[in-house]
Every structure is written in C-alpha cells, then in structure tokens.
Amino acid sequence: xxxxxxxxxxxxxxxxxxxxxxxxxxxxxxxxxxxxxxxxxxxxxxxxxxxxxxxxxxxxxxxxxxxxxxxxxxxxxxxxxxxxxxxxxxxxxxxxxxxxxxxxxxxxxxxxxxxxxxxxxxxxxxxxxxxxxxxxxxxxxxxxxxxxxxxxxxxxxxxxxxxxxxxxxxxxxxxxxxxxxxxxxxxxxxxxxxxxxxxxxxxxxxxxxxxxxxxxxxxxxxxxxxxxxxxxxxxxxxxxxxxxxxxxxxxxxxxxxxxxxxxxxxxxxxxxxxxxxxxxxxxxxxxxxxxxxxxxxxxxxxxxxxxxxxxxxxxxxxxxxxxxxxxxxxxxxxxxxxxxxxxxxxxxxxxxxxxxxxxxxxxxxxxxxxxxxxxxxxxxxxxxxxxxxxxxxxxxxxxxxxxxxxxxxxxxxxxxxxxxxxxxxxxxxxxxxxxxxxxxxxxxxxxxxxxxxxxxxxxxxxxxxxxxxxxxxxxxxxxxxxxxxxxxxxxxxxxxxxxxxxxxxxxxxxxxxxxxxxxxxxxxxxxxxxxxxxxxxxxxxxxxxxxxxxxxxxxxxxxxxxxxxxxxxxxxxxxxxxxxxxxxxxxxxxxxxxxxxxxxxxxxxxxxxxxxxxxxxxxxxxxxxxxxxxxxxxxxxxxxx
Amino acid sequence: xxxxxxxxxxxxxxxxxxxxxxxxxxxxxxxxxxxxxxxxxxxxxxxxxxxxxxxxxxxxxxxxxxxxxxxxxxxxxxxxxxxxxxxxxxxxxxxxxxxxxxxxxxxxxxxxxxxxxxxxxxxxxxxxxxxxxxxxxxxxxxxxxxxxxxxxxxxxxxxxxxxxxxxxxxxxxxxxxxxxxxxxxxxxxxxxxxxxxxxxxxxxxxxxx
Numbered sequence: 001x002x003x004x005x006x007x008x009x010x011x012x013x014x015x016x017x018x019x020x021x022x023x024x025x026x027x028x029x030x031x032x033x034x035x036x037x038x039x040x041x042x043x044x045x046x047x048x049x050x051x052x053x054x055x056x057x058x059x060x061x062x063x064x065x066x067x068x069x070x071x072x073x074x075x076x077x078x079x080x081x082x083x084x085x086x087x088x089x090x091x092x093x094x095x096x097x098x099x100x101x102x103x104x105x106x107x108x109x110x111x112x113x114x115x116x117x118x119x120x121x122x123x124x125x126x127x128x129x130x131x132x133x134x135x136x137x138x139x140x141x142x143x144x145x146x147x148x149x150x151x152x153x154x155x156x157x158x159x160x161x162x163x164x165x166x167x168x169x170x171x172x173x174x175x176x177x178x179x180x181x182x183x184x185x186x187x188x189x190x191x192x193x194x195x196x197x198x199x200x201x202x203x204x205x206x207x208x209x210x211x212x213x214x215x216x217x218x219x220x221x222x223x224x225x226x227x228x229x230x231x232x233x234x235x236x237x238x239x240x241x242x243x244x245x246x247x248x249x250x251x252x253x254x255x256x257x258x259x260x261x262x263x264x265x266x267x268x269x270x271x272x273x274x275x276x277x278x279x280x281x282x283x284x285x286x287x288x289x290x291x292x293x294x295x296x297x298x299x300x301x302x303x304x305x306x307x308x309x310x311x312x313x314x315x316x317x318x319x320x321x322x323x324x325x326x327x328x329x330x331x332x333x334x335x336x337x338x339x340x341x342x343x344x345x346x347x348x349x350x351x352x353x354x355x356x357x358x359x360x361x362x363x364x365x366x367x368x369x370x371x372x373x374x375x376x377x378x379x380x381x382x383x384x385x386x387x388x389x390x391x392x393x394x395x396x397x398x399x400x401x402x403x404x405x406x407x408x409x410x411x412x413x414x415x416x417x418x419x420x421x422x423x424x425x426x427x428x429x430x431x432x433x434x435x436x437x438x439x440x441x442x443x444x445x446x447x448x449x450x451x452x453x454x455x456x457x458x459x460x461x462x463x464x465x466x467x468x469x470x471x472x473x474x475x476x477x478x479x480x481x482x483x484x485x486x487x488x489x490x491x492x493x494x495x496x497x498x499x500x501x502x503x504x505x506x507x508x509x510x511x512x513x514x515x516x517x518x519x520x521x522x523x524x525x526x527x528x529x530x531x532x533x534x535x536x537x538x539x540x541x542x543x544x545x546x547x548x549x550x551x552x553x554x555x556x557x558x559x560x561x562x563x564x565x566x567x568x569x570x571x572x573x574x575x576x577x578x579x580x581x582x583x584x585x586x587x588x589x590x591x592x593x594x595x596x597x598x599x600x601x602x603x604x605x606x607x608x609x610x611x612x613x614x615x616x617x618x619x620x621x622x623x624x625x626x627x628x629x630x631x632x633x634x635x636x637x638x639x640x641x
Numbered sequence: 642x643x644x645x646x647x648x649x650x651x652x653x654x655x656x657x658x659x660x661x662x663x664x665x666x667x668x669x670x671x672x673x674x675x676x677x678x679x680x681x682x683x684x685x686x687x688x689x690x691x692x693x694x695x696x697x698x699x700x701x702x703x704x705x706x707x708x709x710x711x712x713x714x715x716x717x718x719x720x721x722x723x724x725x726x727x728x729x730x731x732x733x734x735x736x737x738x739x740x741x742x743x744x745x746x747x748x749x750x751x752x753x754x755x756x757x758x759x760x761x762x763x764x765x766x767x768x769x770x771x772x773x774x775x776x777x778x779x780x781x782x783x784x785x786x787x788x789x790x791x792x793x794x795x796x797x798x799x800x801x802x803x804x805x806x807x808x809x810x811x812x813x814x815x816x817x818x819x820x821x822x823x824x825x826x827x828x829x830x831x832x833x834x835x836x837x838x839x840x841x842x843x844x845x846x847x848x849x850x
Contacts, residue, residue, distance in 0.1 A: 003822075012674070013674065014667075014670050014671050014674035014680055014682075143706050144681075144706070145706075172683060172709045172710070173709075175684060176681060176682060176683045176684065176709035177667065177670060177680070177681065177682040178679070178680065178681045178682070178706055179674060179679050179680060179706065254708065254709065257681075257706065257707065257708035257709070258708045258710070260705075260708075261707060261708045261712070262712070265712060343710055344708060344710055344711075344712035344713075345712065345713055348712070360714070363713060363714050366714055366735060366736055366737065366773075367731070367732065367735070367773055368737070368772075368773075371769070371772050371773060373728055373732060373769055373773075374728070374761035374765050374766070374769060375758075375759075375761070376725050376728050376729050376732070376761075377725065377750050377752050377753050377758040377759070377760060378750065378752065378758075379657065379692065379693050379694045379726075379750040379751075380692075380693075380750060380751050380752060381658075381692055381693040382692045382751045383692075384659070384692065422751065422752075422755070423692075423751050571791075593755075593756065596754050596755055596756065597755045597756055598755075600751050600754055600755045601754075602692055602748075602749070602751065602754065604754060605749060605754065606753075606754055606755075606756055608756075616749075618746075618783060618787070618792045619748070
C-alpha cells in the first residue's frame with residue numbers, strides 16, 4: 001500500500017511536494033481529479049491514478065477539458081481537483097473565467113504548477129496574476145507540510161465561498177521532497193446528482209451558469225471580500241523575527257525557505273524579520289499592515305512577477321500608514337532580478353547590498369587561487385540513444401536541404417522541441433505553445449499569394465495532436481492551406497513520463513479504452529495521409545520528399561515508432577550494433593564523420609586516438625539507425641532475438 | 642537522535658540524466674527521514690533529464706526544514722556518477738572541506754562526441770578533484786554495476802560507498818527496509834549486492850585517493 005493512503009494521522013514521511021498535494025486532496029475526500037500532463041505537475045494525477053480506486057482520475061485531452069471535467073463533478077456535489085502546469089492555465093483560462101463567475105458547488109481546487117527559471121518549460125509564465133484576473137482566491141504553499149495542509153483546506157474554502165480556489169505551486173516545491181506529517185483520511189459520501197431546479201441564484205440547487213452577469217460579478221466580489229476576511233487570521237501567514245526589524249522581508253511560496261536560510265546563514269536574525277504570506281490573493285490587509293507599521297525598510301522576495309510587491313504597495317497607498325516613512329525594495333528597485341528563479345544567492349545579494357555586508361570569504365577564495373579547472377564541456381540536452389525523434393529530424397532536415405527552396409519546420413511542445421538544438425540538427429525554426437506549430441504552418445501555407453514558395457513543415461507529437469493540433473488542421477484543410485504535418489507518434493506523452501492519451505488503447509488507470517486513430521482522423525478531415533517508420537530513413541525521406549514536392553494541400557505523415565524509454569522498449573535492444581574497425585575510415589572517409597559529428601547519438605563515441613567511431617555499450621539502445629547513416633557500412637547491426 | 646557532522650548537512654548527488662540520480666537521492670533521503678531527521682531533497686527533472694546534467698541536493702537537519710537549494714560553496718559531500726559533473730558541482734558548491742566520491746566512467750556530452758569540444762583526461766580530472774577537496778574516493782562504479790548485471794546499479798553502489806565513509810548515519814538495515822518498501826521483491830537482492838559492493842570498495846581501501 002502506498003504511504004499516501006495510510007490512515008495513520010501523525011506519521012511523518014518524506015514526500016515529494018506533488019505527493020503532499022495528493023495527500024492533501026485525499027484528506028479532503030476528493031472524488032474526481034483531471035489534468036493534462038506537464039512538468040512539474042504530472043505526478044499529481046499520475047499518483048492519484050495509481051493509489052486510489054475510490055476516485056475517478058482522468059488524463060483529459062487538454063487542460064480546458066480537464067477543468068470542465070472536474071467542474072462537472074463539483075456541480076454534481078463531489079469534491080474535485082484539476083491539475084495543470086502554468087501554460088495549461090492559459091489553455092483553460094476561457095472556461096475558468098466563466099467558472100469563477102458561475103461559482104461551484106462541492107469544493108473545487110485548481111492546482112497550477114509554475115516553473116520559474118523555465119527548468120522544464122519554454123516560458124516563465126506566472127499563474128498568480130490569474131487569481132487577480134479571474135477574481136478567485138489563491139493559496140501558495142511555502143513548504144511540504146503546507147502543500148498537504150493548504151490543498152486540503154482549499155476545498156473547505158471553496159465550499160464556503162462557492163468558488164474555485166487556486167493553489168499555486170512551483171517546480172522547486174513540486175519536485176523537491178521533504179517531511180510531511182499525515183492528517184486524517186475521511187470516508188466521504190460519494191453520491192453524484194446534479195440539482196438544477198432551484199432558484200437561478202441558489203448556489204446549491206439552481207442551474208450553474210455565469211449570467212446574469214451583473215449580479216454574479218457583484219456577488220463574486222463580495223465573496224472575495226469574505227475570503228480576505230477569512231485570510232486575516234490564517235495560520236498560513238507567519239512572521240518570524242524581531243518586533244521592530246531593521247528590514248522586513250515579505251515573501252511567499254518556496255522563497256520563504258530561501259529567505260529563512262539566508263537570514264540564518266548571514267546571522268541576521270536580530271536585524272531582519274520575515275513575513276510569509278500563504279494566502280496570497282486576495283491579500284489580507286491586517287497581517288501585512290501590522291508588520292509594516294513596525295519597520296522602515298521592506299524587501300519583497302518573490303519569483304517571476306512583482307505580484308506581492310504590487311499588492312502590498314496598493315494596500316499601503318489605501319491605508320493609514322505614512323508612505324514616506326517606508327522604503328520598498330524588490331523587483332521595481334532591481335534588488336531582486338525580474339527574470340529567472342529565486343536562489344539563496346539572490347537573497348544573499350539583496351541583503352548584502354541593503355545591509356552593507358562583507359562578501360563571503362569562501363566564495364572569494366574557492367576554487368583556490370592557482371587551481372585552474374580544466375575547461376568543462378557543457379552538457380547540451382539531446383535526444384536519448386535510440387530516440388525516434390533523432391531519426392525523424394535527420395530525415396526532415398535532409399529532405400529540406402535536398403529540396404533546396406529554404407523550406408522550414410514549425411516546432412511544437414514535447415521532447416521534440418529539442419529539434420531546435422544541435423542534437424536535432426537545428427531543424428525547428430519556430431517554437432511556441434502546444435499546437436502552435438500547426439497553426440503557424442496553416443498561416444504560412446497561405447502566403448503563396450504574396451510570393452512565398454518555401455515548403456512548410458510542422459511537427460507535433462501524438463499527445464499534442466489531440467491536445468491542440470486538430471483545430472488548426474481543420475482550419476488548414478478548410479481554408480485550402482498547404483503544408484506537411486509530421487506527427488511524431490512515439491506512443492505516449494513521453495516527455496512527462498508516458499501518460500496515456502486518446503490515441504492509445506488504455507485509459508489513465510491502464511484499463512482498456514477505445515483508441516482514436518490519428519491517421520483516420522486526419523483522413524476524415526480531408527488531409528492526404530501516410531504512415532512510415534522513422535527508423536526506415538529511406539522510406540521516410542522518399543515519402544516526405546513526395547509530400548513536399550506535391551501539388552499543395554494538407555498532407556500528414558505519421559512517423560510511428562515507440563519512445564526508447566517507453567515501458568515496452570526500455571532495456572531491450574532490437575540490434576547489436578558494432579563498428580568494423582577495418583571499414584571505418586574516420587576523418588579520411590569524406591563522410592564528415594556523419595555518425596558522430598552530424599547524427600551525434602550519445603550511444604556512439606569518437607575514439608580520437610584511433611580516428612574511428614565506436615559504440616558506447618552502456619548507452620547504445622540498439623535501434624540500429626546509425627548503421628543506415630554510415631556510407632561505408634562500417635557500422636553494422638545484427639538483429640537480436 | 643545521532644548528531645550530524647554538520648547541521649544542516651549538505652549532500653549533492655550528481656550525474657547525467659538516466660543514471661538513476663533521483664532514485665539514489667530518494668533512497669538516501671528516506672533512510673535519513675526514517676531516522677527522524679528533517680530531510681529536503683531538491684531536484685529538477687523533465688527536459689533537463691534528456692542527457693543533461695542532473696543534480697540532487699539532499700539536505701539533512703535535526704532542526705529545521707531547509708530550502709531545496711544548497712547555497713553556493715556549502716556542500717559537505719559530493720557523490721558523483723560522472724567525472725566532469727563532479728568538477729561542475731565543485732566549481733559552484735565546493736569548499737576546502739568538501740568530500741568527494743566519484744565514479745570514474747565518463748559519459749561524453751554531445752559536443753565531445755561530435756568533436757566540437759574535448760573531454761579532460763581522467764588524470765587531469767582526478768588531480769583537480771583532489772586539489773579541490775579535503776578527501777576523495779575514485780572507482781569505476783559503472784564497471785562494477787555492469788558486472789552485477791546492469792550499469793544502472795552504479796547509483797546504489799555510490800549510496801553504499803557514501804554509507805561506508807560514515808559521513809552520515811546510514812545503516813544497512815534501514816537501506817534494506819527502504820528497498821523493500823520501494824522495490825518489488827525480485828529487485829531487492831541485486832540492489833543489496835550493489836550497496837554492499839559500494840561499502841566494500843571504501844572499506845577495503847580499493848578506491849584510489
């Protein structure tokens with residue numbers, strides 16, 4: 001049994017932030033959880049699907065649908081959870097705006113996981129502004145224990161206010177682990193029924209919709225005032241430090257831990273106080289004003305946007321406090337950087353400047369003078385050994401080069417985003433949000449009228465296809481655009497850890513489910529379609545060339561080959577790959593070392609001493625594609641049983 | 642509770658995506674949490690895992706919940722599954738008192754495979770690490786792991802080696818219990834063998850200093 005389902009209140013375990021959120025949701029007695037995979041949020045739905053048979057978990061087709069699925073449960077009287085990474089909140093935002101207005105019935109919580117520093121994202125988006133924009137309450141856990149407690153309490157809050165409640169986490173909390181003490185597991189009554197016969201404005205028995213907008217919007221704002229009242233004495237807002245500190249740090253989220261640690265490290269406990277806000281929106285006035293009245297200098301320690309900084313400044317402007325007696329430091333004063341994630345060093349730098357501290361001697365003298373480090377080669381991320389994407393991009397790139405009309409490829413979100421890097425032969429020339437590669441290609445494909453004759457290719461993964469590439473594809477066919485969509489179908493949502501999607505014959509819990517055939521869908525839309533194995537370079541390139549040179553229209557090439565890390569392929573090799581030392585001519589070959597310098601699979605090694613390629617037996621996944629790349633047939637592959 | 646050599650104690654486990662860094666840091670973290678310590682493990686995974694450098698910060702305290710990032714130059718011990726990753730970590734987190742356990746088997750970055758960049762020699766790496774640390778151990782954990790049956794066991798060998806240095810209160814019984822709670826029964830035996838080999842290489846003084 002997973003420790004997450006242990007009903008032993010008071011026990012302490014080491015848990016990932018995301019697991020603590022799961023536990024909090026279980027302690028709130030949720031019945032339904034839906035989401036779309038995205039780092040750093042994926043483990044929440046994944047774990048719930050694994051450990052609990054009492055609740056319905058769903059990997060929805062995208063975040064907007066996930067939010068709708070979770071809302072339906074709330075409308076029917078069941079507590080529900082929707083989970084997504086920050087860009088997913090953008091996808092779900094349209095429904096969220098209306099849901100905030102219509103209100104919810106049973107407790108409904110949205111967990112949004114931000115990724116400050118873009119550690120595993122192609123943006124540094126900020127969810128907190130959505131709380132303000134959508135006019136809904138938001139909580140920000142500052143440690144692992146709070147991740148559990150706040151998630152659990154958020155459901156109660158949601159039921160008190162009949163509003164969805166946002167819980168905002170970040171990578172450094174979701175993916176970090178810490179001690180969590182368990183609370184009680186309830187035995188909820190899980191009877192679903194949608195009441196709709198009551199009065200239009202009755203939150204428990206009436207129909208649930210955003211109109212009449214005037215009345216609903218007014219009531220939404222009254223609920224927010226109520227939330228601010230409830231937050232006034234919330235235990236999630238804490239203060240530690242001297243009664244009248246020389247400097248007051250106001251912080252939220254995991255930034256609290258950095259602040260505490262640095263204050264201790266620099267021995268500033270007698271000079272600096274830390275006010276940690278957990279109930280970030282609407283900002284409760286009293287706990288903040290009370291502290292501001294006892295200091296003259298304030299430093300805001302937060303990531304991404306100056307959210308708390310602005311809210312506090314607005315609060316002060318409307319308060320009895322004398323503004324001229326306070327000096328604010330933070331993102332506006334550039335004491336805290338405006339981009340990138342928080343680090344202990346950033347807190348140290350700000351405090352050192354503001355309190356005029358001496359620099360740390362170790363940082364000054366280490367590595368010791370005279371100890372020159374050899375140049376450390378950077379470790380660029382790349383496709384794994386045996387990854388079908390390397391072969392796919394090798395073919396796309398080769399064909400576009402051969403075609404020689406400056407054709408280009410529009411990228412999309414997934415492991416294959418790395419097609420923009422050297423390991424993907426710099427194939428991708430645009431990269432934005434989920435499904436945007438196809439939308440951009442649909443637009444590029446209409447520019448012939450203005451003299452553009454460059455072939456247009458878009459790529460998308462199998463999960464991305466269902467998430468958001470279908471509407472642009474419909475758009476392209478209907479509007480007679482012209483491009484080739486290459487669906488890089490590796491049989492799962494690979495980048496986030498193989499969550500299933502509608503193209504697979506299994507559902508979130510691994511039970512049988514009707515798969516939706518990507519090729520048939522595209523054909524039904526009116527696109528010309530083909531399927532190839534990307535490991536068959538010759539066939540793939542021939543088909544791509546035919547599509548690119550064709551006479552217009554929307555063409556879809558599905559390159560189907562499972563991810564090398566997929567459960568069915570992992571630790572298996574299709575081929576034993578070797579290099580025949582007598583055939584490999586090295587630099588003298590004239591191939592420009594195509595295997596290592598161009599194809600550059602990490603499963604290969606360059607033996608500089610002997611001027612030859614070799615195979616890295618530890619890393620080679622045995623896909624055998626490099627054997628097709630070698631013009632000398634020096635790389636040889638033998639099929640393994 | 643047993644006193645820590647340093648409180649907080651800052652351990653970094655580093656390597657390349659796919660080497661089992663995360664499992665190793667969780668095993669060690671769980672072993673210490675089971676002894677009643679406050680443990681924070683900071684790590685990132687996702688895109689950074691695809692052949693990129695990975696680093697787990699394991700922080701142990703008897704007093705407070707710590708942040709998921711060790712402040713620069715504050716590591717007490719670096720356990721490294723890959724030689725140049727050791728250097729990368731020392732450059733930012735090292736200090737004159739740091740200890741190092743280093744797997745000597747290189748994993749070449751793409752830039753090295755393609756010939757754009759060069760990989761420092763083992764001799765140069767060892768000499769630099771020795772100069773940059775107070776104590777260090779080197780051995781080919783990948784070769785040992787391959788002999789056990791799978792190069793992935795290098796991460797558990799390193800955990801065993803860390804236990805044998807007595808830097809942290811890690812004991813074999815807790816390791817075995819933790820294994821049993823995390824792995825299916827058929828995986829427990831080989832992991833124990835790997836752990837014992839890690840302990841052995843330090844105790845028999847076969848790890849070149």
